[in-house]
Amino acid sequence: MACPSLPPATIPSVILIVISLELIVCWGAHTDAEALLKFKSSLEISNDALGDWGLESSPCSENKANWVGIICHKGHVWGLKLENMGLKGSIDMESLEGVPFLRIISLKNNHFEGSLPDVKRVGALKSLFLSGNQLSGNIPGDSFSNMMSLKKVHLAHNQFEGQIPWSLVELPRLLELRLEGNKFSAQIPNFQQKAFKSFNISHNDQLHGPIPQALSHMDPSSFSGIEGLCGPPLNKPCNTANMPSIASIIMVSIALTQALLAIGAGIVILSRRNQSSSCEEVPANVKSPGARALDPGVGAKSPDRASSHGSGRRVAEGAKLSFVREDLEKFDLSDLLKASAQILGSGCFGSSYKAAMTGGPVVVVKRFKQMNNVDKDEFQEHMKRIGRLKHPNLLPLVAYFYKKEEKLLITNFVEKGSLVIQLHGQKAEGQPALDWSARLKIIKGIAKGLRYLYSELPSLITPHGHLKSSNVLLNANYEPLLSDYGLIPVINQEHAQDLMVAYRSPEYNQQGRITKKTDVWSFGLLILEILTGKLVANFLHQGKGGDEEDLASWVKSITATEWNSQVFDKNMGPTKSSEGEMMKLLRIALACCESDFEKRLDLREVVEKIEELKEKDGDEDFYSSYASESDIRSSRGLSDELNFTM
């Protein structure tokens, strides 16, 4: 019998169902059937294509399908394959949520219209095939968030427009992405997945800018029919003339908002902004004819470069970058505005761009919109304070740009990208994952960075505040650099509470407060993520009250004797000689995750315990035998060994 175990909430209905033995045997299938029939009811079916769908039979008997268009696996509905059936109407994902084993949805080559359905409701989906319909409009950036199993996404030959959603970039298992024949615009987001088996965005003729490095080995026909793209594998080198400038991306949008506000047309855009959830990126290519005409740099068919620079300059008049450090190379705002820009990522918090100045430094410009918690003077004071921090494990703030409606924070570009990509990103064949010694080195570096922040920013209750794997960057030697620290005082409180890691802590959930030990909790989760290779985000995104179900509880639910086989990330490679030290570190992490902060270790204790850890069990002198503090492995070619970039 292959029925799933019943959730507690259904117990009363079980009592009723017991009356009918037949029904209890097929409890799972019965709900599948009901959910599918509900799904069917929102379709417009021109012929009798789904005629055998009905409650008389269940959709599946073991691996055999009784209904047309259903794929079965052990009595459960595993796939829905309704292709070339002339279907219209709406794609009711809410009903499909009720089909617990559904992993494949194919509705290829039908007549569906309207926007992309809310596919992430079926979070465990592996394959989504919607090519060959008339779906249209912008796809919200977070549409695929947390769909950690998703391998195949086919949306080709529809009418989608706007930016390619950023959440696709974050899918660790994505192998096939087919977006050809739509109307996507702006730049290709910075895909990191190197193991793509199939990738096609051809004939989206409004895309422009450089092809991300990770895609440089794809077949050139994946990019055919797009004038504005440059860089390998195309035969068209990127020079600054075919890359959009920072000005066209960033400043125009400021100028645009101001111009539109001035002439009153801004209402369209602003009301759109307000409608979108706090976490949704406003697409660069705002969907209003007036806006498009005024937005020459982004998404327009042939960017009018002169005028985009012009508006950037207008805004820049009288404005300047404020440098917060003496020891780093300086540049003018005008250099920055002229720099060619490449989008690195855009999330809830703001977008970031890589900007390469001619003959100058390569920097990252991060754009924050919700940073008005304090007035201008106080903001500048705080930025200076952050600028004074100097430590090998902190990514230094170089400069900032202040405008009432948004702030730009400028840092140097870091070679290997973020830890989240190194841990969870798809690797090309033969490329090793971070091994135990590299991971221990990263954790020790983070600990040092945190200790420094605690000693230098004593007035902040939670000196980091936003510690997570995407805010740990790795330099060429795989030494970690913390980023986005010390921002709690300046971020709008409401926004901070929605988005910052500190506000997901047990003390905030239970008592509405953050404490000096809140960063310890975030650090604990981060260590667990590094040791298990599992994404913390999956658990945290469940939000308020969901923290009992976090990674720590999962680890605790497994007895310590099973940790070696079940908890540690297999990708760390051989770790036999280090198991004792790994177990110690796991215990430290669990102690950091203690939900009662009174009982939790404080930062100093945690750092001390971590510093005592050795790479190998019983290897007392492993670290002291090296002269320098920076791990010798890095100079011994760890970077060759781990030669995968972001």
Ligand SMILES: *[C@@H]1O[C@H](CO)[C@@H](O)[C@H](O)[C@H]1NC(C)=O
């Ligand atoms: C991409 O799609 C285009 C248009 O359908 C096709 O001509 C091209 O061969 C495809 N390339 C790859 C690599 O799939």
